[in-house]
């Protein structure tokens with residue numbers, strides 16, 4: 001009987017250990033990987049298994065999936081990046097959300113943000129966090145350790 005309990009405890013511990021990495025969400029640690037989709041038809045370039053978001057993938061007016069847990073947008077002022085984690089309960093809106101022509105919808109509890117991350121509808125109460133965008137050549141990199149103002153833009 002004790003052996004069975006010990007086995008179940010070990011099995012339960014293993015299950016928790018397997019789940020935790022999938023739940024951790026550190027935008028900084030995932031900024032080197034990327035994927036892209038767009039409500040306006042943008043795409044990303046892939047080379048050797050590494051996908052890089054390029055300036056041409058984000059035309060003016062677009063908001064696309066950026067590297068890691070980010071969205072990347074572009075308006076008349078330039079490029080901007082913000083967290084894809086809903087500020088209500090941290091659902092990743094790249095997975096549990098929809099980017100439309102006008103806004104970002106979180107499917108978890110129906111919050112809605114404008115394309116610059118401002119809350120349009122709760123329950124989320126805070127805007128999406130913006131991060132610094134760095135452009136090297138035509139490659140876009142997001143510095144998720146550097147939070148910036150929602151009006152910050154990187155000219156391109």
Ligand code: FES
Nearest residue numbers: 086088089106109
């Ligand atoms: S986590 Fe997005 S609305 Fe709750």
